[in-house]
Amino acid sequence: MEVLVASAVGILTATGLYLVLRLRTFPVILGMSLLTYAVNVFLFASGRLTIGAPPILTDSATVYTDPLPQALVLTAIVISFGMTAVVVMIALGAYLGTNDDLVDDPIVTDEEDAS
Amino acid sequence: MSHWIIAPIVLPAMLAPFIVLAARYHIGIQRVFSLVGVLALIAISAGLAWTASDGTIILYQLGDWAAPFGIVLVGDMLATLMILLTSVLALFVLLYVIGSGWDDRGRHFHALFQFQLMGIMGAFLTGDLFNLFVFFEVLLIASYGLMIHAGGNLRLRAGVQYVLFNLLGSTLFLFALGSIYAETGTLNMADLALRAQMIGGDATVGIRVASVLLLLVFAIKAAVVPLHFWLPSSYAEAPGPVAALFAIMTKVGAYAIIRVYTLIFPPDLGVTAGLHEVWLMPAALISMALGMIGVLAAKSLDRLVAFAVIGSMGMVMIAIALMTSEGIAAALYYIVHSTLAGAALFLIVDLVKSSRSSLALRAMPPIAGAALTAGLFFAAAIAMTGLPPLSGFIGKLLILDASFDTQFGVWIWAIVLGASLISVVGFARAGSVVFWKANSVAPNEDAEPQDPAHFLTYAAAGGLVVLSAAFTVFGGHAQAYMQATSEQLFAPEPYIATVVETEGKLSGATVEGDH
Numbered sequence: 001m002e003v004l005v006a007s008a009v010g011i012l013t014a015t016g017l018y019l020v021l022r023l024r025t026f027p028v029i030l031g032m033s034l035l036t037y038a039v040n041v042f043l044f045a046s047g048r049l050t051i052g053a054p055p056i057l058t059d060s061a062t063v064y065t066d067p068l069p070q071a072l073v074l075t076a077i078v079i080s081f082g083m084t085a086v087v088v089m090i091a092l093g094a095y096l097g098t099n100d101d102l103v104d105d106p107i108v109t110d111e112e113d114a115s
Numbered sequence: 116m117s118h119w120i121i122a123p124i125v126l127p128a129m130l131a132p133f134i135v136l137a138a139r140y141h142i143g144i145q146r147v148f149s150l151v152g153v154l155a156l157i158a159i160s161a162g163l164a165w166t167a168s169d170g171t172i173i174l175y176q177l178g179d180w181a182a183p184f185g186i187v188l189v190g191d192m193l194a195t196l197m198i199l200l201t202s203v204l205a206l207f208v209l210l211y212v213i214g215s216g217w218d219d220r221g222r223h224f225h226a227l228f229q230f231q232l233m234g235i236m237g238a239f240l241t242g243d244l245f246n247l248f249v250f251f252e253v254l255l256i257a258s259y260g261l262m263i264h265a266g267g268n269l270r271l272r273a274g275v276q277y278v279l280f281n282l283l284g285s286t287l288f289l290f291a292l293g294s295i296y297a298e299t300g301t302l303n304m305a306d307l308a309l310r311a312q313m314i315g316g317d318a319t320v321g322i323r324v325a326s327v328l329l330l331l332v333f334a335i336k337a338a339v340v341p342l343h344f345w346l347p348s349s350y351a352e353a354p355g356p357v358a359a360l361f362a363i364m365t366k367v368g369a370y371a372i373i374r375v376y377t378l379i380f381p382p383d384l385g386v387t388a389g390l391h392e393v394w395l396m397p398a399a400l401i402s403m404a405l406g407m408i409g410v411l412a413a414k415s416l417d418r419l420v421a422f423a424v425i426g427s428m429g430m431v432m433i434a435i436a437l438m439t440s441e442g443i444a445a446a447l448y449y450i451v452h453s454t455l456a457g458a459a460l461f462l463i464v465d466l467v468k469s470s471r472s473s474l475a476l477r478a479m480p481p482i483a484g485a486a487l488t489a490g491l492f493f494a495a496a497i498a499m500t501g502l503p504p505l506s507g508f509i510g511k512l513l514i515l516d517a518s519f520d521t522q523f524g525v526w527i528w529a530i531v532l533g534a535s536l537i538s539v540v541g542f543a544r545a546g547s548v549v550f551w552k553a554n555s556v557a558p559n560e561d562a563e564p565q566d567p568a569h570f571l572t573y574a575a576a577g578g579l580v581v582l583s584a585a586f587t588v589f590g591g592h593a594q595a596y597m598q599a600t601s602e603q604l605f606a607p608e609p610y611i612a613t614v615v616e617t618e619g620k621l622s623g624a625t626v627e628g629d630h
Contacts, residue, residue: 020283025275032282039289046297069296072245076289079252083285086259087278094275097268103276105348106269 005045012038025091025101029084036080043073120175120190122159123198123236126152131229139222146213149225153209156202156232164195168596170603172613174242181619182242183303189242191610192600193447197239197370200451201363203582204458205232207575211462212356214571215469220265220354227264231257231360238367242614244295244302247371248288251336255281258364261357262349273352280345284335291328298322305614307379308607311386319386326380326387330395333375336368339395339432340402343425347409350424351417355465358417359458365424366450369431373443377604378611382438396436396523400530402429407534410541416467416474419545420460423499426538427453433527434514444601445513448594452506452586456498459579463492466572467549470565476545478552480559484567489550491576496542498583501535506586511535513594 012034019031047066055067095101130152138144167173173190176182209228211217218224234254241247263274296302298321299310314322331342338346346365350358372395380387406426413419431453434446468474470482482488494505501507511531518527586593603610 020279028279032279032286035283035286039286039293043289043293043296046293048297069293072292072296075245075249079249079285080282083252083256083278083282086256087275087282090259090263090271090278091275093263093266094268094271097271103279105276106272 001049001051005041005049009038009042009045012041023102023104025095025103028103029087029091032087033080033084036076036084040073040076040080043069043076045069117173118175119159120163120173120188120240121177123156123163123202124188124233124240126155126159127229127233127236131226131233134226134229135223142219145225146218149228150206150209150213152229153202153205153232156236157199157206160195160199160202163190164192164199166190167192167195170599170609172610174613174617176617176619179619181617181622182614183301183306184621185619186246187242187303187614188240189305189610189614190240192596192603193370193373194239196447196451196596196600197366198236200366200454201232201235201239204363204454204579205360207578208356208360208458208462210571210578211359211465211575214569214573214575215356215465216569217265217354217356223260224264227257227260228360231261233257235363235367239370242304244304244307244375245292248285248292251288251367252285254364254367255285258357258361261360262353264354264357267352270352270354273348277345277349280335284332287328287335288332291325291332294321294325294328298325303614304374304378305611308611309615311379311384314386316385322386326390327394329375330372330390333368333371334395334398337365337372337432338368338402338425338428339398340405340425340429341398343402343405343428346425347418347421350421350461351415355461355468358421359461359465362424362454362457362461365428366431366454369428369435369446369450372432372435373446373604376435376438377443378607381605381607391436391438392522395432399429399432399436400523400526402426403433403534404429404530407538407541410538411544413541413545414476416464416476416545416549417461419476419541420457420464423460423538423542424453424457426534427457427499429534430511430514430531433531434517437517437521437523439517439521440598440601440605441517442514443604444594444597445510445517447597447600448506448513449510451593452498452510452583455579455583455586456495456505456507459491459495459576459583460499462572462576462579463488463495466491466568466576469568476548478548478556480556481553483565484573485550485553487567487573489546491573491580492546492550494580495576495583496546498580500538500542502539504584504587506583506590509587509590509594 016031016034019027022028047069050065053063053065054061055065057064134145167190175188177186234250237250259278263270301307335342403426406422406429409422410419413422431446431449434442466488498505498507501511518524
């Protein structure tokens with residue numbers, strides 16, 4: 001279980017980082033989503049991994065799983081979902097306006113600068 | 116328990132949807148509500164600052180849940196000082212926006228402006244790290260909207276970069292929070308301060324990783340080199356008044372560093388010792404140098420001011436990295452000064468832009484109302500570069516004085532004085548090319564004479580410069596207040612006791628299965 005979760009976080013982060021370092025917006029946004037998935041799994045694991053235990057204390061329960069990371073993950077999912085929607089819209093606007101989808105600054109030549 | 120401390124968050128949070136829903140098509144009504152809201156914010160913040168000024172810690176438990184189970188808002192001298200600064204800055208930015216008509220160039224400016232204020236106020240007042248993350252996101256998502264207000268291809272392109280960089284920062288923040296929770300089992304700042312001291316010397320790997328990740332996150336917000344790459348484009352392409360409001364956003368990062376690294380990971384805590392000396396100080400010195408070199412190298416006026424902001428953040432970080440009572444006091448003085456001066460410069464740049472075809476540093480025909488704009492630029496540049504008689508000089512003096520007999524003394528004096536000289540040259544060159552050389556260029560024959568900008572715009576930019584001057588005149592009082600604030604930060608016991616021991620629902624319950 002630990003190996004599975006840890007390698008999932010690692011692989012998602014690595015692929016996410018690789019994609020984020022690309023030059024075009026689409027791979028970068030995909031990479032961002034992978035990174036947010038990675039962080040969600042990571043947050044989930046931060047309350048220790050327990051199998052088959054209830055997240056709330058009851059009279060009969062002897063072990064329980066920490067409910068707080070689940071609440072944190074829920075908040076993080078909502079926020080990252082909203083943010084991804086925003087960045088897609090802005091990137092789409094920039095693409096339709098300039099007709100290219102590069103992320104970095106456009107190169108300003110001296111002639112343009114002087115005009 | 117008084118409810119006033121949540122008002123700076125609730126008031127903009129109520130005003131913004133009201134403006135969207137009820138006053139969507141009426142720019143006049145939007146302006147009135149926005150202005151009244153900001154004036155009320157100033158009054159509330161001033162009241163809170165007055166209450167906190169004698170060392171009282173104002174605590175608000177949301178839903179009456181006791182810390183660490185519930186979320187708390189905490190107002191101490193530092194937090195109330197920052198919300199007062201934010202609301203005063205917001206008033207001048209709003210006056211400029213109304214005077215220049217920026218809010219009419221796209222819909223929803225005022226609603227986004229109020230949401231932005233809500234996020235900033237929340238970030239300053241919260242006493243919980245996860246809540247700090249949430250308020251960071253609130254202020255960021257509003258800033259994305261403000262940043263691309265009025266559209267334009269260049270602005271959208273810069274907006275994409277800005278959003279992506281900040282999304283990466285947020286992801287990093289979540290990783291940091293996850294590791295802190297895994298190590299300590301709490302995210303309440305006061306509770307964390309207690310638990311960080313309990314960590315034994317043999318199990319420090321996790322908490323050290325967490326403290327470095329957290330420093331990285333706040334350094335991104337504060338645009339410390341090498342994490343500053345998002346700033347020049349986004350500040351230069353953002354609408355002028357929005358960039359002026361963003362002058363407080365970098366300070367949110369500085370505030371978070373001061374708060375977390377005096378309260379949770381204080382300099383004498385063994386596990387994180389050396390973090391500020393080994394990492395933060397060199398980065399701060401490089402930021403200062405790089406920012407001011409950028410001022411000299413910039414080819415247009417807006418980028419010049421953006422690099423000046425990086426340089427001044429470097430200066431703030433130098434003072435913070437000293438991690439002494441005098442150092443933090445000097446940093447606080449400089450934070451207030453550089454917010455005012457940076458915002459004034461962005462407003463003046465927008466004044467120049469309104470009657471010039473581009474902001475490139477070349478001689479062009481004189482702009483409308485050149486004499487007044489040039490005078491304001493002169494004053495604001497003096498403040499920013501730290502020449503006497505304005506507040507930058509006193510701020511710089513305080514930082515140099517605080518660093519005199521530390522191990523970094525020589526480096527700090529050399530870099531601060533050298534970088535200041537470079538920035539003076541940079542600003543002098545920009546000012547003479549834009550304002551003086553304009554008189555040697557024949558005005559375009561077919562160009563229509565332009566009206567000078569609305570008086571409100573000058574009042575806003577001038578008001579910020581006057582505030583900077585007032586901050587010099589009352590420098591003694593201001594410095595004494597900053598010193599008291601700093602001493603409160605280095606004696607956090609009352610803060611921790613107030614948060615942890617105040618009764619509420621669930622107080623007295625112990626956490627079972629404590630990590």
